[in-house]
Amino acid sequence: MLTNEQVAQEIINQFGGAVSDFDxxxxxxTFSTTREQIVSLVQYLKNSKTLQVGFLTDLxxxxxxxxPGREFCVVYHLHSLIHNFRLRIKVYLSEDDIHIPTLxxxxxxxxxxxxETFDLFGVIFDGHPDLRRILNMEEMDYHPMRKQYPLEDGTxxxxxxxxxxx
Amino acid sequence: xxxxxxxxxxxxLPAEQGPVQYVNELTTLNLGPTHPATHGIFQNVLQxxxxxxxxxxxxxxxxxxxxxxxxxxxxxxxxxxxxxxxNYCSSPINNMGWHMTVEKLLGIEVPKRAQYIRVIMMxxxxxxxxxxxxxxxxxxxxxxxxxxxxxxxRENIYEIYEEVCGARLTTNxxxxxxxxxxxxxxxxxxxxxxxxxFRKVLAEFESLFNRxxxxxxxxxxxxxxxxxRALSYGFTGPNLRxxxxxxxxxxxxxxxxxxxxxxxxxxxxxxxTYDRFMVRNAEMWESLRIIEQAINNLPEGPYYADAPQYYLxxxxxxxxxxxxxxxxxxxVMGEIDAPIGEVYHAVEGGNGELGFYLISxxxxxxxxxxxxxxxxxxxxxxxxxxxxxxxSDAIVIMSSMNVIAGELDA
Numbered sequence: 001m002l003t004n005e006q007v008a009q010e011i012i013n014q015f016g017g018a019v020s021d022f023d024x025x026x027x028x029x030t031f032s033t034t035r036e037q038i039v040s041l042v043q044y045l046k047n048s049k050t051l052q053v054g055f056l057t058d059l060x061x062x063x064x065x066x067x068p069g070r071e072f073c074v075v076y077h078l079h080s081l082i083h084n085f086r087l088r089i090k091v092y093l094s095e096d097d098i099h100i101p102t103l104x105x106x107x108x109x110x111x112x113x114x115x116e117t118f119d120l121f122g123v124i125f126d127g128h129p130d131l132r133r134i135l136n137m138e139e140m141d142y143h144p145m146r147k148q149y150p151l152e153d154g155t156x157x158x159x160x161x162x163x164x165x166x
Numbered sequence: 167x168x169x170x171x172x173x174x175x176x177x178x179l180p181a182e183q184g185p186v187q188y189v190n191e192l193t194t195l196n197l198g199p200t201h202p203a204t205h206g207i208f209q210n211v212l213q214x215x216x217x218x219x220x221x222x223x224x225x226x227x228x229x230x231x232x233x234x235x236x237x238x239x240x241x242x243x244x245x246x247x248x249x250x251x252x253n254y255c256s257s258p259i260n261n262m263g264w265h266m267t268v269e270k271l272l273g274i275e276v277p278k279r280a281q282y283i284r285v286i287m288m289x290x291x292x293x294x295x296x297x298x299x300x301x302x303x304x305x306x307x308x309x310x311x312x313x314x315x316x317x318x319x320r321e322n323i324y325e326i327y328e329e330v331c332g333a334r335l336t337t338n339x340x341x342x343x344x345x346x347x348x349x350x351x352x353x354x355x356x357x358x359x360x361x362x363x364f365r366k367v368l369a370e371f372e373s374l375f376n377r378x379x380x381x382x383x384x385x386x387x388x389x390x391x392x393x394x395r396a397l398s399y400g401f402t403g404p405n406l407r408x409x410x411x412x413x414x415x416x417x418x419x420x421x422x423x424x425x426x427x428x429x430x431x432x433x434x435x436x437x438x439t440y441d442r443f444m445v446r447n448a449e450m451w452e453s454l455r456i457i458e459q460a461i462n463n464l465p466e467g468p469y470y471a472d473a474p475q476y477y478l479x480x481x482x483x484x485x486x487x488x489x490x491x492x493x494x495x496x497x498v499m500g501e502i503d504a505p506i507g508e509v510y511h512a513v514e515g516g517n518g519e520l521g522f523y524l525i526s527x528x529x530x531x532x533x534x535x536x537x538x539x540x541x542x543x544x545x546x547x548x549x550x551x552x553x554x555x556x557x558s559d560a561i562v563i564m565s566s567m568n569v570i571a572g573e574l575d576a
Contacts, residue, residue: 025508026270055397058510058521058538077510077523077538081397081413088510109400112546120234135227135575144235151239 002051002083004029010051014044021090030088035100038076038091042106045078045087053087055079056103059113061121065147071095074123076103093123102127120145192220195557199228203306203561206571210548210560217556222549226542230575237535241500242268242342243478245535250336252539253573255298256291256516258327258337263513265340266421267522271509272342274473278465280344281423286357286460287330287339288422288513289453293364294323295516296404296446296453299568303443304375306565307384312374319367322360329353343477344470357461361454368450375443382440389551389563390438399550400543403518405567408445409437415514426463427456439566446568476502500530517541517568541573 004024008031011019018037023030033041045053058077065071070092078087091100102125103110114125115134122143125131133140142149197203197210204210207228213220233248240248249260262284269276276284297320301313324334330353331339331346339346349357375381391401396409406413412431416424432448434441470477478497479490496502504526512521521538548567552560 026510028510030508056400057512057519058523058536060523060536062525062534075523077521081411081418084418086510088508107400108395108398108547109543112542113400116542133227135230137227144232151235 002085004085007051007085007087010048011041011045015041028086028088030090032090032092035091035093038089039101039103039106041089042076042078042103046106051080052082053078053080055081056107056109056113057086059103059110059117061117061123061145063121063145063147069094072098072121072123074100074117098122099124099126101125104128119143122146190215197557197560199225203564205302205565206569206574208545208569208571208574210564212549212552212557212560214557219549219552219555219557219560222552222560224545224548226545227575229571233576234535234537237532239531241497241502241530242504242532243497244500245532246338246340247336249537250338251572252537252576253295253516253520253541253570254335255570256295257335258287258291258339259295259513259515260520261337261340262288262422263511263515263520264522265342266513267509267511267524268342268476268504269471270511271504271507271524271526272473272476273505274343274471274476276344276422276471277468278423279348279467280469280471282460282464283345283349283469284340284422285424285427286349286457287327287337289457289460290323290326290357290360292453292514292516293450294320295568296450299516299565300371300375300443300446303385303439303562303565304381306561307381309375309378309381312371315374316367316371319360319364322356322363326353326356326360329356341470341478343473344468346478347480348469349464354461354464357457361458361461364454365451368447368454372447376447384558385439385443385562385566387436388439388555388559389566390436391547391551392437395547395550396437399547401518401547402540402544403514403516404442404445404449405437405518405544407431408434408441410435415512415519419512421511421513424456427459429453429456439562442566503528503530504532512538515540515573517570517573518544537576539573539576541569542576545569545574 007029008022019031019033021032045051057079060075062073072093074091076089102114114128117123118131119133119135120143193214195212195214197212199207199209209225210222212222237245237248246261246264249264250257252260297316301316304312327337328334331337391409393409393411396406410433412433414431429452432445434445474493479494483490484494506528507526509524512519518540523536524532525534527533551563
């Protein structure tokens with residue numbers, strides 16, 4: 001049974017300065033890396049004899065419009081089914097350059113997850129063979145999960161009546 | 167070349183000229199969006215070479231309701247109504263999974279009795295889910311009797327839901343910190359009565375299908391997927407276990423006292439339609455075992471945690487207790503603030519690992535909520551599983567995968 005510290009140490013030994021912000025909220029090892037390193041990092045985790053992280057659980061993004069230079073955060077959840085620990089890897093992206101390499105060569109499941117993330121946030125996965133919208137219609141010209149497209153909320157005072165036909 | 171033309175060409179063929187040279191012109195076939203055999207609204211555009219499926223492409227999103235976006239404006243209690251509508255065949259699992267995620271964030275320890283009641287409800291939901299999936303697989307192979315026969319048992323399960331919370335389909339029986347109310351004596355009696363009856367029906371259902379020649383011919387060796395491909399495609403739940411990987415969230419990351427119960431994980435070998443069917447059947451027996459253990463060892467004690475600022479108090483309390491009235495008002499008006507945090511919680515849904523990824527910025531609604539929906543993730547393997555097979559195989563593969571449109575799109 002590997003502890004989070006051992007896993008973190010293993011990753012730090014291998015990648016050094018490319019990984020940062022280690023934390024384990026609710027016992028789930030979380031850290032950040034750069035988009036240059038993400039593919040080789042996940043590949044290493046997958047092929048490593050000691051870690052054996054062979055399952056991509058989830059891939060999504062978060063929008064932080066108020067943090068300049070790190071507006072988008074792509075979040076990967078990975079699971080080692082053999083040692084039974086989960087990992088959360090974050091990659092922060094700038095709004096001006098919202099590109100990240102695709103994970104499809106490593107996990108087939110990344111295909112639709114990346115399409116969904118592109119659809120909802122507009123994150124562009126370089127190397128994706130078929131980066132189209134998946135849940136929304138093709139004609140849509142914006143990415144609806146971004147924070148600048150808020151839903152109407154009756155208790156908020158910041159909404160403008162004119163926008164809602166009142 | 168269309169098949170009619172082919173027939174005519176064959177008839178007019180002089181005997182010495184030999185067999186017709188096939189022209190490899192592919193037929194595009196739309197399976198869906200609304201087709202009786204898709205059990206939901208999603209389109210499959212199949213490229214057919216004669217009878218054989220060469221490739222396929224799916225279009226989904228027909229009932230996309232933007233749950234993740236809506237959730238960003240909703241207090242935690244109101245998100246229950248969203249999760250219930252994802253996998254509507256087993257909504258109590260979604261319901262409990264969501265409440266457990268919030269409890270993890272808030273740090274609430276749920277009493278044993280509530281945990282056992284949750285286990286009972288989640289296993290009942292799994293029974294209903296698997297029952298319908300396997301029954302519909304029968305319908306798709308032309309056997310309607312089994313489906314009609316087992317519907318009575320789903321009805322009985324829904325009657326238990328009704329007794330516990332008043333609703334049948336979109337149940338709302340969980341609360342942050344426990345259950346809405348305790349199991350009534352009637353509910354306990356109904357659960358106890360269900361078990362022997364369900365076993366009898368399930369045994370009959372199995373005897374109707376398991377050795378049925380037509381049924382076996384239709385599904386054995388159809389739509390097989392190797393364990394390696396299944397893992398790469400992100401399969402979880404019965405579909406992955408049919409391929410031979412014994413991954414079950416209930417055992418791997420036990421939640422809600424699942425570690426207290428004895429049950430086995432049924433595993434298949436080839437990952438074909440027959441194995442998926444058999445794994446689901448075997449899982450129903452295990453679910454019955456779990457329910458029996460839970461109902462026999464139901465601990466005494468409170469059915470909700472001592473967390474008045476988060477647990478929505480029962481209406482009877484609200485009428486006579488000032489504290490309860492205040493907290494009820496605050497919770498209903500969405501004034502509970504959650505601590506800042508980031509949670510991933512997974513439960514074993516009807517189709518596999520149902521995950522909730524919740525980021526709270528300390529407000530009354532999640533900053534970001536993402537559902538890891540098993541259907542959405544594994545449905546992309548469908549064309550690969552159909553490749554080289556016929557249309558009738560594609561139908562049984564789809565129903566054995568148990569793709570639920572509500573969960574696919576969310």
